[in-house]
Every structure is written in C-alpha cells, then in structure tokens.
Amino acid sequence: MRNKMTFMWIISILILGAGVNFAQDNDGQAGKTETKGIESKLIDNFDKQGNTFGGRSSTYMEQPSGIMARRTDEVFYGNSGKSLELRYKKANEGGKFGTGGWCGYYSVIKTGPRQFFDASGYKYLTFYVKGEKGGENFKIGMADEVWEQREDSMKSDQIGAYLKDGKITTEWQKVQIPLNDFWIDNKKLASIAICFEGDVFPEGKGEGTVYIDDMKFE
Secondary structure (H helix, E strand, O other): OHHHHHHHHHHHHHHHOOOOOEEEOOOOOEEEOOOOOOOOEEEEOOOOOOOOOOOOEEEEEEOOOEEEEEEEOOOOOOOOOOEEEEEEEEOOOEOHHHEOOEEEEEEEOOOEOOEOEOOOOOOEEEEEEEEOOOOOOOEEEEEEHHHHHOOOOEEOOOHHHHOOOOOOOOOOEEEEEEHHHHOOOOOOEEEEEEEOOHHHOHHHOEEEEEEEEEEEEO
16 A cells, blocks of 8 residues: 555656756756746837837938938838838938938937846847838948947848848838847847948939838847
8 A cells, every 4th residue: 555655646746747847957956947938128119209218219310411200100010000200311422531421210228328228138129111112221230338339330231131022112021130140249238220321222322211110129
C-alpha cells in the first residue's frame, strides 16, 4: 500500500508540474522560466497634437528645400482618425554648402533632458504610409544620446526596402524596420525623424506628399 501511495504522489507531482518549463540559469541551476509577451508601444497616431511621450514634434528645413506638416482628417489609416501629412520639396543645388538644403520631420521620444526611451524590449519600428501620387521616397532617422548631441540621426535604408511593393504607392502599406538596422543604443533613444534625403531621389531632388499613420514600437 505504501509503495502504491508513493507512486500516486509522484504521478500527481508530475501532472501539476507539466506546465512549467525548466532551464539552466547562469549558475547551472535549474530555474523556472517564463516567456512574457511585450505590448506594442504607440508613438503617435496623429489624432492629437504631440506624441504619447509628451515630446515635441515639428519640421526642420534649410532653404531652398522646404516642408509643410499637418494632421489631417481627410486621409487616415483605418475607419477613423487622422494621419500626418507631409508636403516636401527637396532641392539639389543652392543654399548652404550648395547642395540644396534639407527638410524633414522629427518627433522627440524622451521625457526629459536625460530621460531617454529604452526600446531594448522591442524589435521593430512600424507605421503605415501612402503617397498622394506614388513613388515618393524618404528615409527614417533614429537618434540615441550620441546622435542627439551631434544634432543628427542614424538613417535607415530607403523606405521602399521595408515595403511589400518595394516602393510607396497610393495605397496604405505597413513599414516594419528592424531597430538593429540603425546601429545605435536602443536603450537611450531620443528622437525619430522622417528624412527627405537627396540620395533617395533622381538627380538628388524631388517633391511630393506622403501620409504617415499609427507609428509604433513592436
């Protein structure tokens, strides 16, 4: 009888423990491991002024290039809301350094002078994009503490590299950029920028209108 009870006790322990995974920790000891999903972090859906970090968002430009930004309820992803409309004109000559100046849009994602955003738990920067005519182009810039001090950002590839169609079209497409593409410190992010760089346009110049919506870390 005692042997039978011991056997049933062992079986009960095995059943109760069936849902627990064990792995070796750094000390070689068996330890319980739990896999927890991390929720996506909304940066801006452009329905209201400012992003979810409370940071400023604005345009930057140097003549003769220029850009205009607004949050429009005429175009948006999904059933309702607003999107960010960017009308840009990138020149290729004149202005400072004779390269036609520059233009873009930025959004600060830190909450204080030394309070950077830790995105190390995320893999991607994502958002939706469409063009007024199709064929528009830009790069994404990401700044960590070091790049912020330089008043610049590390740039992604041309946005078409992250799109199913290989380019911006007049239909909404989801952009998914691996954060590791930026080669920066993901624990100390300061800002994100939409950069209309000369090297993404034929002859270094271009103009158009793009719409951005639902920017997130995922």
